[in-house]
Amino acid sequence: MVPKVAGKGSSFKGAALYYLHDKGALSKDRIAFAITENLPTNDPEFAVALMIRTAENQQKIKQRAGTSARGRKLQHPVYTYSLSWAPDEQPTREQMLTAARDSLAALGLQGHETLLIAHNDEPHPHIHIIVNRVHPETGIAAKLDNDHLKLSTWAEAYEKAQGQIRCEQRVENNKRRRNEYVKDQSNDNSAAFHDWRRDRVREQFTRQQDDQKALSAAHRAQRQALFAAKEQRIRLARNQIRADHKHLWVAHFQTEKAQRTHYEFDRRQSAAQLRQFLKTSGKGFFHAERQERSGHLSQAFGDIVRAPERKAALDAAHRKNRTALAAKVARKQRDAFKTINDQYRKDLDELKDRQRTEQRDFSLRQSERSQQAARDIKTNADLPLFRQAQSAKRYADIAENARDITADRTRTARTFAKSARDRKRAGREFEKTAGTAKAAQAPATRQSLTAARYEQIAETKREITRARPRAAKAFGDAAKDRPRAAHDFAKAAGSANSTQASAKESRDTATQRDSATRRKRTADRYQHIAENKQDITAEKEASSSRRSTRQDRALRLHDQFREQAEEITRDTRGRGRELTLPRKPDDPKPR
Template sequence: MLHLDFNKAHASSSNYSLVFERIQRLEQQAGPTCNLVRVALSSIIRTIIMVPKVAGRGRSFLGAGAYYLHDKKAETSERVAFAETINLPTNDPEKAIRMMAYTAMHQDEIKARAGGSTRGRKLTEPVYSYSLSWAPGEQPTREEMVAAAKETLKVLGLEKNETLLVCHNDEPHPHIHVIVNRVNPETGIAAPLKMDHLKLSTWAEGYEKRQGLIRCEQRVANNALRRKGEFVKDWVSQRASEFHRWAWERTNRQADRRIREDERLGNKHSSERDQLRRDRDRLVSQQRQRFRDGTRADWRDLFTIQRQEQRRLRDAQRNAWSRMRFFIATHGPEFREATKAGRRSMLRGAVSAITGSRKQLAILEEKQKKERIFFARKLRERAERATATIREKHERQLKELQRRQDQERREMRAKQAKESQAQAREIRDGKDKELFKKEQRGRLRQELKENQADIAGPPRAPRKPTLSDRFQTARGESGQRTGKDKEQPSAGKGLTDRFNKARGSDALKDKSSRFKENEEDIGRKKGKGRGEDD
C-alpha cells in the first residue's frame, strides 16, 4: 500500500518541493524498519532534476566576485560550499577573479599576439554567469555538480574559456554558479553566446533523460516543436513577465497620478494666495485714491499760500527798504526762536536781501520745498494708518488660508497613504493578480471585437441613385398616379387629357394616317412647282 501511494506521489507531482514533502511523509509512515521503502526513497531522492538559469552579462569581475564569493551584503563567506576553477593556473577564487579581469582588460594584446585583428567594437560586458539548480531534497555530489557545469560549458562553446565555479548552500535547493570570462585567453575573441537559453534547455532535457526520469514534460514538448522549426515561447514566464510589467506600470501610473494631484493642489493654493493678494492691493489702491481725493483741497490751499508768498516777494523787490520789511515779516518768528548762531545766519540773509533779490528768492523756494515735503510726509502717515486695517485683515485672511491649505494637504497625504496601504493589502492577498486577469479578459474581448470588425470590413456607404434608378422611380410614381386616376375618375383630368383636348380631333388620328397626309401634301407642293416652271 505504501509502495502504491509513493508511486502516485512520484508520478503525478510536478512541484519539486511537494514531491520532497510527500517523500518525507511516506518515510515517516514506513518507519525505520522498512528497508525496501527506504531504498526506493533513496533512489528517488538521487533522481536529478535540472533547472538551468542564465543570470546575464556584466561589466565587472570584481563585482561578480564580491557577490558570489561572499554572503549577501556582508564580508563573510559562510554560504560558499566550495569553489573550483577551470582553465586557470590557480585554485584561489579571489586570484582567479583578478586573473579573469586582467585577461579581459588585455584583450587587444591577446588578439595581436594570436595574429588577429585588433579593430572592431570593444567588448563592454566580458562577464557571463548562469546557475544550475537541483530540486530541494536532492543531494548531488561535488563531482556531479562540477561535471554538469563542464557539460554546459561545452554545449555553450566555452570549454576553453576561464571559468570559476561557486556552489552555495544558502537555499533549500542545491545549486552552483558558473562565472565565465567571455574573452578567450588564447585568441582574445569574445564568445557570441547566441541562443544560450535554448542550448541550456536542450542540455537539461538530455540530462534528465540520462537520469531516467523526465520531470518537465513541457520542456520536452517545446524542444520537440523547436526542432521542427516552430517558434515556442515559455508562456508561463511570459505571463509572469506581463504581470510584473503590468504591476510596474500600475505603480508608475499611481505615482504619476499622485504627482499630478500635488501639482493641481499646489496650483490651486497658489491661485488662492494670488487672488487674496490682488484683493488686498485693490482695496489699498481704492483707499489711497479716496484719500488723495480727500486731500486734494489741502494741497490746493498749500499751493495758494505759496503762490501768494511768491507774489509778495515780487512786490517787495521795488527797493531795499521793501525787501527788508518783507524779510522781517517772513522770518521774524524764526529769528526770535533761533539760537545765537541761527540769528547770525539770518542777519547775513537780511543783508543779502537788502543788497539783492536772487538770494531771497532761493531762500523762499527752499522754505516752500520743505513745507511740501513735510506736508506730503504727514499725509502719507495718515494714508498708512487708513490702509493699516486693510493690511491687518489681509494678514488674518492669509493665516486662515494657510491653515486651511495645510489641512487640505494633510488630507490628501492621508488619502494617498490609505491608497498605498490598500494596494499593499491587495498584493499581500493576491487581489492584484485577479485584477490583472480581469483586465486581460476585458482586453481580450476588445481585441476579439476589433478582429470581427476588421473581418467584416468598414460599413459600406449607401450607393448614389443613378439616372436609370431615378427614371424607374419616376415611372413607378406616375404609374401609381395613373392607377389612382382610373380608380377615381371624378377626381379631375391630368395634364395629358387637357393637352389632347386642346389639340382637338388631330390627337385622335392614327400615326400612319398622319404620315400619309404629310406625303400627299408634299407631292402636291412638288407638282405645283413643276407647272410654274413650265
C-alpha cells in the first residue's frame, strides 16, 4: 500500500477534468468506477458541482450551523490523494472502497463530501480521492496537519492487517517517529548535499541540452553539405551541357548572320538595279512596250514592298530555330538535373534515416542517464560522489591556503632580510659614531689632565715663592739666634717639605679623581651601549610579531645614537675637534 498526497488546490473543475477523463483527452476509457460519499447523487459531474456550491457557501453554512464565522475565506478547499496497491495484488472494488473510507477516517475526513475514482491505466491498481475540505454541515475547514504521517501510519496498519509488510523502511520510520522526529541522517550536511545535487542535476541538464544542440547542428551541417554537393553537381552539369552545345549555338548564329547578310545584299542589289535601269534607259523607258515596262517595274517594286515581309519571315525562322535549340538544351539539362535530384533525394533519405537512428540512440542514452540519475537520487547513490567532491574541494582549499602561506612566508622573509640589512647598517653607523666620539674624547681628556697637572705645579711654585720671604726672615733671625734660626730653618724646611708633600698629594688626589671620573664616565657609556645592545637584541627577538615597525624602530635607535653622539660632541667641544655625525637617508646633503 502506497498512499500519495497530491496536495491542496482551489479548483474542483480542474481536478475533475483530470481525474474523470483520460490524459489529454475528454474520453473516459481509464475510469474503472466512480463513487460519491456524503453527497445526494452518484453522478460524478453533478457531485463536483455540489462540492463547488458547498465551498462557495462556507459562511452561510457556518451561520446556519451557529458556528463562528470569523476568519478568512478558504483559498484551497480541494484536497486530493491516491492509494496504490502492488502490481501483484488484485483488490476487489469493495476492498478498494473500504481502504479509501478507512484512510478518510484516519485523516478525520469521514463526514466530508468525497469523490472516489478508480483508474485502470497503470499496471498497479489505484484509486484517487477528491475531498471537499469544507464540512457540509458545520462549514469548518479540515486542517489536515501531518497528513503524510497519518497516512503512513494507516498504510502500515493496513499491510499488517493484510498479513504482509511490503515496506520495511516505513515500519522502521514509524517506530522511530513515536519517540522522536525522524529526518534524513544519511548526510550530516544535508543543505550542502542538496545544493550540490541540484547543481549537478542542473549541470547534467545543461550538458544534455548542449549535446542535443551539438547533434542537431551536426545533422544540419550534414544536410547542408549534401545540398551544397547537389548544387555543385548541377552547376557542373549545366556548364558541361552548355559546353557540349556551344558549337551548335555558334553554327546557328553563323547561319543567321549569313542569312541576314544575304538578305541585305539582295535588298541593296534590287534597289541598285532599279536605279541603274532608270538611269540607263532614260526617256526611252516610257516609249517602250507596256509589257516590258511592267515587268521591270513590277519586279523592282515587288522587291521593295516585300522586303519587310521577307525580313519578318527571316526573323521568325531564326527565332524558331533558336527556340528549338534552347528547348533541346533545356531538355538535356532537365534530364541531367532530374538524375542529380533523384540521387540527392535518395542520399537525403538515407542521411535522414541515419540521423534519426543517431537521434534515437542519443535519446535512449540520455533517457538512461536521466533514469540512472533519478535512481541515484532516490537511493542516495550519489552521496559518495558528493563526499569525493567535498574532499577534492577541501584539498583544493588546503592547497590554495598552502600557496598563500608560502607566499606570505616569502614576503615575510624578504621583509625580515630587509630589516636585518637596515639593522646592520644602523649598527655600522652607530659603531662609526661611537668610534669617532671615542677618538675625539681621548685627546681632550689628555689635554685636561695635562692642564690640571700644570695648574697644580704652578700652585706649588706659588706657595714656595710665598714661603721664601718667611724663610729669609727666619734666616735673618737665625743669624741673630742660630739655635733658634737653625730650629726655625729646620721648621721651615719641614714646612717646605710638607708643602711639597701636600702638593704631591694634591696632584695625586686630582689625578685619581680625574681617573675615577673617566672610569665612571666610560662605565656609564659602556653600560648605555650594553643597554642599547640589549634593546637591539630584544628588538630582534620581537621582530617576527612586529614586522611592520622594524624600520621605524631602527630609525628611532639611529636617532638615539645621533643624540648620544651629539651629547658627546657637546661635552668635548672646545677641547678637541668636533665629531662628524653620519647623515640620515632623508637628511639634506650639507653644502
